[in-house]
Amino acid sequence: MAAYLAHIGRPDEYGLLRGNVEVFRDVGKNMKWIEENDPERRVDMLEVCFAAVTSRARYPSIRELRRLAGEDPDAFMALVEEVREVRESAPPETPAETPPAEADRAEEEDDEDTEDTDAPPPDGAPVAGYPRNAVRGVIDLAAQMSRDRRSAAPDLDLRLADDHLGRVPPELLRELLDGANPQRATQARDRILAWADAVRAAEPPATEA
DSSP, rough: OOOHHHTTTTOOGGGGGGGHHHHHHHHHHHHHHHHHHHHGGHHHHHHHHHHHHHTTOHHHHHHHHHHHHHHHHHHHHHHHHHHHHHHHSSSOOOOOOHHHHHTOOOOOOOSSOOOOSOOOOOOOOOTTTOOHHHHHHHHHHHHHHHHHHHHHOHHHOOOOHHHHHHHHHHHHHHHTTSSOOOOHHHHHHHHHHHHHHHHHHSSSSOOOO
């Protein structure tokens, strides 16, 4: 907690982190794992963990970071790079300041493991201009894809892909390709088109009646 507050320029203001004890417990577990298994990436792990805290990424996403680093280091580093890109390029957001009455409360007031893991963690320290929604989106997405890769079921994956793509009509795709993160959108589109081309090439030729 002390390192995080120093990182955001609010040293010793522990009241800002009230209710976030469980979040930092997970960050500590991530850092313990990286120190023991991949110490060269400790700075990258700390950076993405602090980004997860500031953006209020969900608990399962924070816990998934160490698994992603262990099972797919390339995907983990791609996430680190994307978080950096989004921080620099996404439109700034203005978080609500923590109410004074809350900021005055003790840091360890609630140290129970009672949080709903499907809900976002409690609000953290306000960081002016930080693109919370954009950063949280890429972290949650990377964590979800990591979980999905562990439960591969090709028939279900194909149906899920169909369902997801159905939510991106051509006119919306054009907006995404011209949006805040066009490189990622273009990369995803090109991979989908390449997959479709490979499927067509693998299909047996039609036979004449």
